[in-house]
Amino acid sequence: MGIVCGHSIWHRLISLLYLVQFALAYQQLSEETLQNLPRPGNDFDIRNGKLLAPILRTRIPGTPGSTAVLNHFNDFFKTTLPDWTIDFQNSTSKTPVSGNKEVPFVNFIASRDPPWASKGDVGRLTLVAHYDSKYTPEGFIGAIDSAAPCAMIMHAVRSIDAALTRKWKDMEAQGDALDAGLDAYTGIQVLFLDGEEAFQTWTNSDSLYGARSLAETWGETSHSPMAIFRTPLSSISLFMLLDLLGSKNPLIQSYFPTTHWAYQSLADLEGRLRKLKQFKSSPNYDSETGQTVDEPQWLADAEKGEHLIKAWTTIQDDHIPFLRRGVDILHIIDTPDRTGFPPVWHTLNDDGEHLDLPTVEDWSILVTAFAAEWMELEGYFDGDAQDTPEKMYTRKTEL
Template sequence: MSSRWCTPRGPPSPKSLLFTLVTILSVFFIHQTEGYTTLSDKSITHLVSSSSYSSSSEDTKTSNHDPDFDPHTGALLSPILIPRVPGTPGSEKVQRHFIDFFSSELPNWTLEWQNSTSKTPATGDTDVTFSNLIFRRDPPWLSRGTSTTNQKYDADGEEDKEGKKFVKRLTLAAHYDSLYRPEGFIGAIDSAAPCAILMAVARNVDRALSQRWEGIMKKREEDVDGLEDDADGDDEEEEGGVQIMFLDGEEAWVSWTDMDSLYGSRALVAEWEGRKFTGDAVGKRSAGPKTELDAISLFVLLDLLGAPDPKINSFFKNTHWAYQHLAAAEAKLRKLDLLESTPQQPFLPEGKKAPQRFTGGYVLDDHVPFLQRGVPVLHVIPLPFPDVWHTMDDDGDHLDVPTVGDWAKIVSLFVAEWMDVEGFVPGKEEGAKNGGWREKEEL
């Protein structure tokens, strides 16, 4: 584990102090302007009870646990529990699993591919392909030529059309690749289960987002005749989106170094850092994002989840408020008896962490390239690492299924409250509304 821990050394440089100040101020601004509305008990119950069991086998419905997370038959999890080394057929199968899920169950989400190649210490002169999949749900009034998903760029990375509006997005991420060695390594906590959790989160919040945004659009249509000079409306001006990243190439091929790790996230950040936009930003109180990275309101990274009794630390002082919201989500769900696990302590026990206890240390993971560019980060990873980490025991049979299901509920509630969907969470009897699902590129 020592190779994955970063501790600041020596006095901070003026540049690092400036970076810290800018980051803290930017996150303070985000905290003050993002809509974060707590859900009622009724809405919470509907939200975490909305998982569709229809795609799972009848035999699993007798279980006390969410059948989608059954390691052998679960519709979300079991297809990911195979070796997923970048550039291999196993990796491609899991990519297709993500695509099939969103296209069939969540057709309003768009997909962007971000591909790169790199040599590795294990493959010599052979280039390995790394593929990141980014699924987005933006407000529908941005769906036709105004969301960054559909933007075009010139040779220098400049966006080639004027007048676009951009949307801030809550960003959830997990890596889907598995270790190159030992051969046959599965990586259930690392990170098949986090990927399945994010799929469940997307499904749990999707209908509420649809109903919220349909309400905003309906209000706009009703008001447009009398308010032609402000047709967009304040609600639209401040509305954000959500995106889910499945990142490739997190694992080292030989041993963890700056260059033998984080292949996918490093390539993604390098590309997005060069995407410079020229249009106005959504949000009257902001100068607006200048790059794709600036559009990330918060980067939430899930890793090593699925073992019992996890302890998640709050690593970053400037996003401790977000950690507190996540901890509050867990507490509310436990109070309502909606979680199945029985841990010795809360998953997120540091809600009251004192400011002086933040030392600046953190675990090296896919958030690092984003963190280095000033993106606010919430890292959801247990310390100490689970005992099965990087062993052949990290497989489906060693997962704690109640814990996996509980993480899906906790993160779903966090996202739903961030996206301000109180009053729009449908009951299970209400069917989802389908729309057009678009894939930016073909496999």
């Protein structure tokens, strides 16, 4: 079953129910919806783009650059997604370069739940990236690591927000909210984590500052005794971590047998979007000849069975403190030759100019599609709002 530590029996049962729901009642996005998912337009422009450009700066924890990026996240959600709840989780720690001085770390958290559901009863798809940049080399930007993943997530949640509103209003109007099974208690949250990077040399104490603090805090924070989920940690139905994304021709492996089904669902969406010629980075995008060449495949382990996936523990990233506490992880990280990271990794070349923007946009569309399918939003995007109730909402199979 992979590496699972600290799972309560109840949380594992809930996770199993989510998996069964996914398998039995999962509704794919139609081709029409996939072709009409919102595009970021100029929002990923590296100099003036509203989403990406403000993140492309040094943002070492505790510095003005870090605060500026936090303000960017906060302003985005407050002005663009006002129905989301914003939280900050704060901690401090000494680092190898700060001596006796405590460095502040701030995790940004935004969530949206069904309006009728209590906090402790909601299982959340959790989209995660770190927003800090490395202490060295001086001037390091970290475009793939991880400014671009943050912008991808911002685009994805903005793209599905109106559809979420339509769906939940429709469920309330039809009186289906309390009869819809787990779908009535499925929410979504975003974690932009601070302090992922080591200040000096990667060790258990000099890395993952924000992730370690948040995982510990959430694991020790109890919901009400009658809540379905005992803690905020156990309410994470899937921890989808994006890292090192934005270079051309990425290769993404599947790392955990317990979430290989989610990896395969993402791979299926990649294949469908490629078939529909929706990937700008594709050699077949907007082809005028009508001839096609073989498509690359980012998620290269899709055809493997779950039994062939071995749990990895060698890639250290923000998922580790959550994995050790039993959270289900989908780690989306580029390992182009299966042994290393993109060539710009941890160099000054990891800047906006070295991003492959068609690839960045394609990732944003793929993450949008995955989140939309997870939240069962087929029929609720723009242009579908006037559809019949039968099309807009398909009652789930009772578990």
